[in-house]
Amino acid sequence: MSSDRSWQPVALCSGNHSHLFFPPSTQERKEERLRREIRAKAVCQVCPVVGECRAYALHINEPYGIWGGLTEIERRKEIATVGF
Numbered sequence: 001m002s003s004d005r006s007w008q009p010v011a012l013c014s015g016n017h018s019h020l021f022f023p024p025s026t027q028e029r030k031e032e033r034l035r036r037e038i039r040a041k042a043v044c045q046v047c048p049v050v051g052e053c054r055a056y057a058l059h060i061n062e063p064y065g066i067w068g069g070l071t072e073i074e075r076r077k078e079i080a081t082v083g084f
Contacts, residue, residue, distance in 0.1 A: 003060055007052040012043050013066075022065040037071055044069035058082075 008014070013021050020040040023033065044050050044066070054068020057075060064072060 003056065005056065007049040007056075010049050011053060012047040013040070013053075017043050020066070037066060040066040041069050 017040070020036055020043065023036075028036070044053075047053070050068050052068075054070060056062075057067030057070070058079060061079065062072075062075065067075070070078065
């Protein structure tokens with residue numbers, strides 16, 4: 001797996017939904033974060049490139065945001081379990 005990002009223009013997270021995938025620059029309460037993450041993951045569930053996105057984020061060890069339907073913590077667990 002390379003760091004190829006040719007799939008990104010097709011990703012549903014771009015455009016109007018992009019604010020859901022990263023925390024705001026201001027403080028975010030736990031409940032707000034959970035709601036934002038649920039909404040972002042709902043977008044990921046119907047995204048045609050969710051697999052490519054997840055593989056990319058795991059490969060580069062992306063530390064921020066929701067990628068491929070996984071939060072930062074979920075990606076760290078995936079890397080620890082599967083290894084990348």
